[in-house]
Amino acid sequence: MFEVTKLIRFAADVDASAGKTVLSELSADVTPHARRVLIRPTLPGGIAAGDVIARFRFDAESDWRAAQNDVERRLWTAAVEHVDSVTHTGTPRPAKHDTRPTVYRTLLVAVDPSTDPKLVRQFESETAAMPDYIASIGASQLSRVHDASGSARWTHVWEQEYADLDGLTGPYMTHPYHWAHIDRWFDSERGQRVVTALCHSFCRIDEPLLVP
Amino acid sequence: MTHTAEATVYIVDEMVVRPGRAREFLSAYLERYAPGAEERGLTLERALVSPPVWLDDQSNTVTVTWTVPGVDAWWQQRWAAGRDPGVAQWWADAEDWLISRNRSTSCAVEDLAAVTGV
Numbered sequence: 001m002f003e004v005t006k007l008i009r010f011a012a013d014v015d016a017s018a019g020k021t022v023l024s025e026l027s028a029d030v031t032p033h034a035r036r037v038l039i040r041p042t043l044p045g046g047i048a049a050g051d052v053i054a055r056f057r058f059d060a061e062s063d064w065r066a067a068q069n070d071v072e073r074r075l076w077t078a079a080v081e082h083v084d085s086v087t088h089t090g091t092p093r094p095a096k097h098d099t100r101p102t103v104y105r106t107l108l109v110a111v112d113p114s115t116d117p118k119l120v121r122q123f124e125s126e127t128a129a130m131p132d133y134i135a136s137i138g139a140s141q142l143s144r145v146h147d148a149s150g151s152a153r154w155t156h157v158w159e160q161e162y163a164d165l166d167g168l169t170g171p172y173m174t175h176p177y178h179w180a181h182i183d184r185w186f187d188s189e190r191g192q193r194v195v196t197a198l199c200h201s202f203c204r205i206d207e208p209l210l211v212p
Numbered sequence: 213m214t215h216t217a218e219a220t221v222y223i224v225d226e227m228v229v230r231p232g233r234a235r236e237f238l239s240a241y242l243e244r245y246a247p248g249a250e251e252r253g254l255t256l257e258r259a260l261v262s263p264p265v266w267l268d269d270q271s272n273t274v275t276v277t278w279t280v281p282g283v284d285a286w287w288q289q290r291w292a293a294g295r296d297p298g299v300a301q302w303w304a305d306a307e308d309w310l311i312s313r314n315r316s317t318s319c320a321v322e323d324l325a326a327v328t329g330v
Contacts, residue, residue: 133328174283176327179290180221180317188300189293190315 001035002061002089003143005106005157007042007050007150007201008075009082018079023052029070030056033063038104040203043165048151049201050084053106055209061087084108084150084199088157090143092210093131101138101161104209105168105202108145109186110152115194123185123194127158133177136167139210152197161210168202219323221286223254223278227306227313234261234272237309241276245302252289252296254278271311283327286317 010019023039031037036057042049058064064087075083086108095101111120124142131137138161148154162168172178184190186198229237238259246256257277266272280286293299306313319327 135329171329173287174327175329176283176317176319179283179286180319183290184315184317187290187294187315188303190317191303191313 002058002064002087004054004056004058004064004087005085005108006054006075007048007084007106007108007199008052008054008080009050010052011079011081014079019051022074022077022079023054026054026071026074029074030067033067034058036209038203038205038209040104040205042201042203043103045169046202047198047200048084049199050082053104053201053203055104055106057209082150084152084154086148086154086157087146088143089146090141090157090159092139092141092212093128094212095138095161096131096135097138099138099163101163101208102204102206103162103165103168103202104205105160105162105200107158107201108152108154108199109156109158109195110148110197111155111194112196113153113155119194124156126182127156127185130177130182131160134171134175136162136171138162138167139208141210151199154197154199159210161205161208165202218282219319219327221280221282222257222318222320223280223286224316224318225274225276225278225313226316227274227276228311229272229274229309230311231270232268233309234274235266237306238274240309241274241306245299245306248296248298248302249278249289252292253280253285254289255280 027037027039034056038053038055040053042051042053111123128142131140140160143157145154145156184192186195187193250256255278257279260275262273262275280289
């Protein structure tokens with residue numbers, strides 16, 4: 001599988017119908033090539049979240065390359081102010097419970113390129129282990145980024161599904177594995193920060209995204 | 213019973229200071245960093261110096277312990293510090309005094325069940 005995630009921010013003065021047209025055309029461009037297409041408005045409360053999450057899954061990178069020019073051209077319009085974009089390949093980690101997910105969250109992070117590779121691997125393994133401690137996390141996937149564009153040189157994508165929004169805003173945030181442990185990779189006050197930028201974005205979903 | 217939001221969170225800065233500069237550094241920490249930290253909701257519990265004598269040609273380790281009243285307050289101070297360029301500037305300036313530093317975040321053992329929701 002080959003995946004593409006784009007966080008799309010519309011221009012402030014764009015009206016709703018113009019934005020809807022862009023997204024409709026985007027869907028038409030990519031759907032013939034993709035196994036799975038998600039284009040959804042973001043929920044409030046994110047950080048550099050964009051207005052829309054677009055996540056495409058392809059059987060192979062060549063399928064994305066076949067759609068890429070049309071997609072990039074579609075988003076090269078005055079209606080779209082900014083796009084943070086990554087391509088990535090990951091292996092979904094199944095949920096430990098059968099609860100149907102209704103919320104999808106993606107976190108784009110940029111790890112300082114000068115970071116010791118051993119530390120990068122530690123960051124990755126500790127992050128991927130969050131579902132072992134935080135029960136509200138359903139399926140998840142940590143991926144390294146192949147290609148990145150936007151406001152930073154994105155290096156990783158950390159995706160999760162939740163049964164409801166409370167799972168993300170409640171236990172995910174309040175569990176000490178997050179704030180007292182993982183957050184040290186993000187917090188410049190702790191002297192161990194490796195992450196220099198992030199986008200935190202989430203939206204409603206109707207069916208699971210992070211499936212094998 | 214202690215609830216998650218009420219468990220005291222301890223924030224401990226352990227800083228190894230370049231030889232002969234610990235007194236000067238701790239003074240700067242308390243004058244330049246501490247007031248802003250207190251505005252962000254941290255309470256200064258103690259500042260320790262090891263060994264408890266100002267060394268001239270060797271390093272002292274300065275350990276400062278702060279508390280915040282619960283997880284919500286922890287996140288509030290975290291986000292406030294992240295938005296304040298003065299905090300980043302302080303830690304950048306502190307590099308001149310320090311050989312190493314580490315901030316740990318912890319709770320009392322009796323609060324572990326509460327904060328993990330177990």
